[in-house]
Amino acid sequence: MVGNEHGLHARPAARLVGLVNGFDAVVTLTDLDTGRGPVDAGSLSMVATLNAQQGHRVRVGASGPQASEVLAAIEKLAAAGFGDEPTVQAAPTAGGSGLDVAIGPAVLVGSGVDLSGYVAGDNELGRLDDALEAAGEQLRELRDTTPEHGDIFVAHLALLEDRKVLTAVEHAVSGGSSAPTAWQDVYDDLATTFEGLDDAYQRERAQDVRAVRDRVLRILVGATEESPADGILVVPELDAATAATLDATRIAGIAVRAAGTTGHGVIVARSRGIPLITGIGDVDVRPGATIAFDARTGSFEVAPDEDRVQATIRERQNERAQAVTRADEPAITRDGKTIDVLVNVGVVQDAVDAQGADGSGLVRTEVLFGDRRTAPTVDEQVEAFRAIARALENRPITIRTWDIGGDKPLPFLPQAKEANPFLGERGLRVFRRRPELLRDQLEAIRRVATETPVHVMFPMVTTADEVAWALDELGPRDGLEVGIMVEVPAAALRVATLAEDLDFVSIGTNDLTQYTTAADRTNTAVASLADGLDPAVLQLIDHVVRNAGVRVAVCGDLASSPQAAVLLAALGVTELSAVGPQVPLVKAQLRQADLSQIDTAAVLKARDADQVRGLL
Ligand code: PEP
Numbered sequence: 001m002v003g004n005e006h007g008l009h010a011r012p013a014a015r016l017v018g019l020v021n022g023f024d025a026v027v028t029l030t031d032l033d034t035g036r037g038p039v040d041a042g043s044l045s046m047v048a049t050l051n052a053q054q055g056h057r058v059r060v061g062a063s064g065p066q067a068s069e070v071l072a073a074i075e076k077l078a079a080a081g082f083g084d085e086p087t088v089q090a091a092p093t094a095g096g097s098g099l100d101v102a103i104g105p106a107v108l109v110g111s112g113v114d115l116s117g118y119v120a121g122d123n124e125l126g127r128l129d130d131a132l133e134a135a136g137e138q139l140r141e142l143r144d145t146t147p148e149h150g151d152i153f154v155a156h157l158a159l160l161e162d163r164k165v166l167t168a169v170e171h172a173v174s175g176g177s178s179a180p181t182a183w184q185d186v187y188d189d190l191a192t193t194f195e196g197l198d199d200a201y202q203r204e205r206a207q208d209v210r211a212v213r214d215r216v217l218r219i220l221v222g223a224t225e226e227s228p229a230d231g232i233l234v235v236p237e238l239d240a241a242t243a244a245t246l247d248a249t250r251i252a253g254i255a256v257r258a259a260g261t262t263g264h265g266v267i268v269a270r271s272r273g274i275p276l277i278t279g280i281g282d283v284d285v286r287p288g289a290t291i292a293f294d295a296r297t298g299s300f301e302v303a304p305d306e307d308r309v310q311a312t313i314r315e316r317q318n319e320r321a322q323a324v325t326r327a328d329e330p331a332i333t334r335d336g337k338t339i340d341v342l343v344n345v346g347v348v349q350d351a352v353d354a355q356g357a358d359g360s361g362l363v364r365t366e367v368l369f370g371d372r373r374t375a376p377t378v379d380e381q382v383e384a385f386r387a388i389a390r391a392l393e394n395r396p397i398t399i400r401t402w403d404i405g406g407d408k409p410l411p412f413l414p415q416a417k418e419a420n421p422f423l424g425e426r427g428l429r430v431f432r433r434r435p436e437l438l439r440d441q442l443e444a445i446r447r448v449a450t451e452t453p454v455h456v457m458f459p460m461v462t463t464a465d466e467v468a469w470a471l472d473e474l475g476p477r478d479g480l481e482v483g484i485m486v487e488v489p490a491a492a493l494r495v496a497t498l499a500e501d502l503d504f505v506s507i508g509t510n511d512l513t514q515y516t517t518a519a520d521r522t523n524t525a526v527a528s529l530a531d532g533l534d535p536a537v538l539q540l541i542d543h544v545v546r547n548a549g550v551r552v553a554v555c556g557d558l559a560s561s562p563q564a565a566v567l568l569a570a571l572g573v574t575e576l577s578a579v580g581p582q583v584p585l586v587k588a589q590l591r592q593a594d595l596s597q598i599d600t601a602a603v604l605k606a607r608d609a610d611q612v613r614g615l616l
């Protein structure tokens with residue numbers, strides 16, 4: 001019986017394959033619940049795509065000289081949950097400059113390996129063997145030198161040594177393909193197979209396949225290892241894992257070809273203070289060429305005037321230094337309105353690094369525990385929430401309950417594949433049918449609330465029934481402030497009804513924008529539509545402020561832009577929660593603003609987001 005939450009997914013599967021290949025035996029697996037199989041247990045691709053889910057019964061068959069030994073060893077491994085221990089998220093540190101401008105040599109990553117210069121010889125199989133050996137050495141070194149990511153490289157090694165895949169590659173080479181072409185084709189097919197699996201977490205493992213594919217291709221064509229240090233990273237898209245693990249003290253910035261500013265990779269990079277620009281498109285950038293960008297003005301240049309860029313960097317450093325000096329003072333506008341400026345927290349370090357934050361307006365719990373294979377216990381959650389509160393000197397923290405689904409799969413909560421995940425079981429909706437994880441989380445939140453000021457808020461709420469259900473699950477409030485996120489247009493329009501029994505609402509402009517403009521926040525083709533300053537979005541925010549009858553906060557990324565923050569305050573929002581490095585800048589901008597002078601009527605009537613920008 002498979003006990004692992006995601007079934008025999010890539011990493012437990014990798015351990016099983018590694019074990020099987022150490023014995024002189026042929027081992028097969030059959031999923032008795034689906035009837036799939038038998039498949040070769042010495043091949044990671046076969047085992048992972050057998051797709052044996054949690055609770056499935058799997059029959060193991062073995063033949064050969066060490067058949068009984070291998071069966072005993074597999075039994076032991078299965079009893080130990082295939083070694084699928086919970087892992088603790090390695091906290092990425094901030095360390096970025098916190099600026100919105102950068103200059104440096106271009107480091108191109110993830111854009112595939114250029115095979116055009118490769119000349120096939122008469123010993124392609126020999127070249128392939130040498131490349132596999134070199135790749136294996138690299139991976140073993142990475143496994144041994146980075147224990148926090150070690151099991152990723154164990155899985156990569158198993159993919160590299162997959163017998164079935166190797167046979168397919170060798171077959172293609174014998175049929176006349178060059179080694180790189182054969183390798184690329186077979187691994188592309190394998191990635192496609194992973195992408196077709198039901199479980200979102202398993203589908204993401206296609207990234208592992210592509211990483212192994214490119215490692216071997218680089219060796220075959222003699223390209224150097226990608227080193228995202230000491231330059232500006234140019235990437236097609238930015239995933240949260242990459243954003244979380246980059247060495248922020250060394251890279252100068254990140255330039256993302258895809259547009260869009262609310263993907264979770266972008267949010268993580270910003271919270272770490274890494275200079276970042278999105279939407280540079282397919283400009284031609286050569287590795288090593290000097291590039292510069294200014295995210296504030298939206299400019300991206302190859303071979304820029306370096307003196308001018310350095311002058312802008314100095315200006316922004318001064319601006320930041322001044323803002324940081326006054327960060328701990330409240331943000332009081334020139335017309336006397338106090339706006340609370342808080343920090344969005346994804347990892348405890350965000351709270352530690354925050355300067356001047358009046359608390360946290362959004363703790364993204366699904367990010368905080370996103371690296372876990374198994375659900376955190378109540379005690380573990382209490383510990384993490386306490387650490388955040390302590391880092392913020394016991395100022396109020398707003399803990400958002402699990403917001404999963406959409407582009408955020410949780411390893412320990414498998415979800416069925418959906419045709420439109422952003423319109424499917426997301427946020428609070430996930431727990432109506434299986435409330436256990438939510439109940440544990442609410443218990444942890446209630447416990448921490450007895451020690452320090454805590455607010456709880458529920459994401460992705462649409463109906464009054466959902467609010468009633470959530471309040472029922474929460475039980476007695478005992479001083480806990482309770483709110484919901486307003487990120488669905490229906491919730492914005494009927495906020496008066498939804499907020500009747502609440503203490504506050506917090507507008508999630510990232511999702512409110514995606515749902516109002518019908519533009520998927522992860523789809524770069526429509527990213528220009530998903531603009532938080534679209535007057536339609538602003539009209540909904542205005543409606544919420546006028547009708548909620550309770551405190552209105554904004555915790556979406558619009559609140560991280562100093563200019564937009566002033567407009568939100570002028571619309572009547574009294575609490576803004578921003579990414580950490582922006583908190584002092586948002587406060588500084590608010591102090592310079594006279595909200596009574598902002599023509600909000602003109603903004604709400606504007607033709608489009610560009611006109612709104614002109615008015616600011
Ligand atoms: C939002 O949607 O604006 C929000 C803050 O939540 P998330 O970005 O985590 O979906």
Ligand code: MG
Binds near residue numbers: 459487510
């Ligand atoms: Mg959201």
